[in-house]
Amino acid sequence: MEKLIFERSSEGRRGHLFPEPDVPVKGAENLIPKDFLRVSPPNLPEVSESEAVRHFINLSILNHHVDKAFYPLGSCTMKYNPKVNEEIIRYPGFASLHPLQQEETHQGALRLYYEMAQYLCEISGMDEVTLQPAAGAHSEWTGMMIIRAYHTKKGNPRSKILIPDSAHGTNPATATLCGYRTVQIESNCKGLVDLEHLKKEMDTEVAALFLTNPNTLGLFESEILKIAETIHEKGGLLYLDGANLNGLLGLVKPGEMGFDILHFNLHKTFSVPHGGGGPGGGGLGVQKELAPFFPVPAIEKIGDRYTLSMDRPDSIGPVHIFYGNFLAIVRAYTYIRMLGAKGLRRVSENALINANYLMRSLEPYYDLPYKQNCMHECVFSGDRQRKLGVRTLDIAKRLLDFGLHAPTIYFPLIVHEALMIEPPETESKESLDNFIQVMIQIAKEAETHQELLTSAPHNTPVRRLDEVRAAKELDVKYNGK
Ligand SMILES: *Cc1c(COP(=O)(O)O)cnc(C)c1O
Numbered sequence: 001m002e003k004l005i006f007e008r009s010s011e012g013r014r015g016h017l018f019p020e021p022d023v024p025v026k027g028a029e030n031l032i033p034k035d036f037l038r039v040s041p042p043n044l045p046e047v048s049e050s051e052a053v054r055h056f057i058n059l060s061i062l063n064h065h066v067d068k069a070f071y072p073l074g075s076c077t078m079k080y081n082p083k084v085n086e087e088i089i090r091y092p093g094f095a096s097l098h099p100l101q102q103e104e105t106h107q108g109a110l111r112l113y114y115e116m117a118q119y120l121c122e123i124s125g126m127d128e129v130t131l132q133p134a135a136g137a138h139s140e141w142t143g144m145m146i147i148r149a150y151h152t153k154k155g156n157p158r159s160k161i162l163i164p165d166s167a168h169g170t171n172p173a174t175a176t177l178c179g180y181r182t183v184q185i186e187s188n189c190k191g192l193v194d195l196e197h198l199k200k201e202m203d204t205e206v207a208a209l210f211l212t213n214p215n216t217l218g219l220f221e222s223e224i225l226k227i228a229e230t231i232h233e234k235g236g237l238l239y240l241d242g243a244n245l246n247g248l249l250g251l252v253k254p255g256e257m258g259f260d261i262l263h264f265n266l267h268k269t270f271s272v273p274h275g276g277g278g279p280g281g282g283g284l285g286v287q288k289e290l291a292p293f294f295p296v297p298a299i300e301k302i303g304d305r306y307t308l309s310m311d312r313p314d315s316i317g318p319v320h321i322f323y324g325n326f327l328a329i330v331r332a333y334t335y336i337r338m339l340g341a342k343g344l345r346r347v348s349e350n351a352l353i354n355a356n357y358l359m360r361s362l363e364p365y366y367d368l369p370y371k372q373n374c375m376h377e378c379v380f381s382g383d384r385q386r387k388l389g390v391r392t393l394d395i396a397k398r399l400l401d402f403g404l405h406a407p408t409i410y411f412p413l414i415v416h417e418a419l420m421i422e423p424p425e426t427e428s429k430e431s432l433d434n435f436i437q438v439m440i441q442i443a444k445e446a447e448t449h450q451e452l453l454t455s456a457p458h459n460t461p462v463r464r465l466d467e468v469r470a471a472k473e474l475d476v477k478y479n480g481k
Pocket of ligand 1: 075076135136137138168170171212216241243244265280
């Protein structure tokens with residue numbers, strides 16, 4: 001049998017990209033079952049560097065991404081990925097860390113971890129922050145487990161979680177996964193929590209209200225203090241789904257709005273690349289009554305040393321191995337340090353200005369169900385176009401023809417034919433104007449050339465998919481067509 005298992009030469013180990021293909025591993029036949037050993041060399045293409053680079057560049061631009069053009073997803077802040085973040089995470093002190101190395105040998109990394117938690121406390125107005133959870137939904141799960149541990153410790157575990165009807169799907173999913181019954185709270189005609197309905201449903205079986213603020217309609221819950229009072233009066237907790245923190249930085253602290261616990265989506269608010277499944281970065285902030293239940297290990301500073309402590313007898317336990325998604329945390333930290341307090345405030349101010357500019361510019365062309373000024377995102381309805389035979393899905397597909405990503409569609413569920421648009425602070429006026437012009441053109445096409453929309457997209461590498469079939473018979477091979 002040919003020996004076709006290779007090892008890297010000592011040079012290769014020091015960082016060469018390609019292994020030397022001619023050094024057989026000694027005794028590989030004994031380590032790997034015979035059936036799994038190759039009998040013929042892999043059929044790899046022999047190409048030059050420039051051919052390889054062109055291949056990957058061309059592949060990368062077949063897909064839409066935030067480095068290519070505007071990516072106006074609602075709810076899921078898609079800002080540019082600062083290149084300095086990528087430079088910082090490559091520092092050997094971060095990139096070459098081993099999770100089992102002794103604490104004395106990576107004090108710098110632990111310090112960053114500690115300071116990041118401090119910054120998030122300052123930004124959110126919370127007493128303590130954990131960075132263990134891997135993303136938003138994972139943070140929600142961690143938060144619900146903490147809420148459960150808190151009420152259980154007080155002698156009444158409680159059975160219900162209240163959730164507004166505009167909420168992100170992960171909220172009821174998380175609450176259910178943690179063993180709670182969910183009760184839906186209606187929105188009023190302004191798109192905000194209906195306080196009367198909330199009061200009616202609030203009782204001593206309610207463990208928490210799961211609230212997003214600004215909510216997923218991009219609207220600030222202006223009665224937040226009354227909402228908090230209603231929940232606290234009966235011993236419940238107020239949980240903030242912090243996915244929309246991009247609209248609050250430096251303007252208002254959730255801790256001062258009455259929230260007891262909130263999660264961060266580092267990948268949304270603090271410019272960590274995401275999409276296509278991650279990896280993201282999560283985190284959870286709490287008021288001090290909830291801190292004893294935090295996952296372990298918890299970062300602590302003793303004198304001038306940083307240490308990971310397991311000493312929390314009431315902890316819900318670990319929720320992620322080691323540090324969570326550490327390099328996502330380093331990127332988010334870099335973004336915060338780069339901007340500073342004033343810069344972070346400008347993030348939210350600009351996000352608000354961008355969203356309102358876009359909303360008012362498109363208001364004459366698309367139905368706007370909630371007319372007040374928005375926060376960092378706005379939600380239109382495609383109802384007017386629907387009456388002409390064009391669905392929101394068709395509008396989203398047509399946008400692709402102009403090299404733009406589609407916004408979030410059909411969410412939140414309470415808006416008919418919803419188009420949920422978030423232009424983050426990092427988009428220029430030119431970029432917004434371009435999007436607005438395209439959306440106006442599409443609104444006009446919906447009146448005159450419906451089939452142009454219903455058959456879109458026309459110039460993407462893959463045309464319209466049969467979405468149900470694509471989901472059921474997943475085929476991720478590229479066949480070159
Ligand atoms: C994105 C999002 C989530 C889920 O967060 P992930 O980081 O994607 O797990 C939850 N709630 C809202 C409002 C969101 O926008």
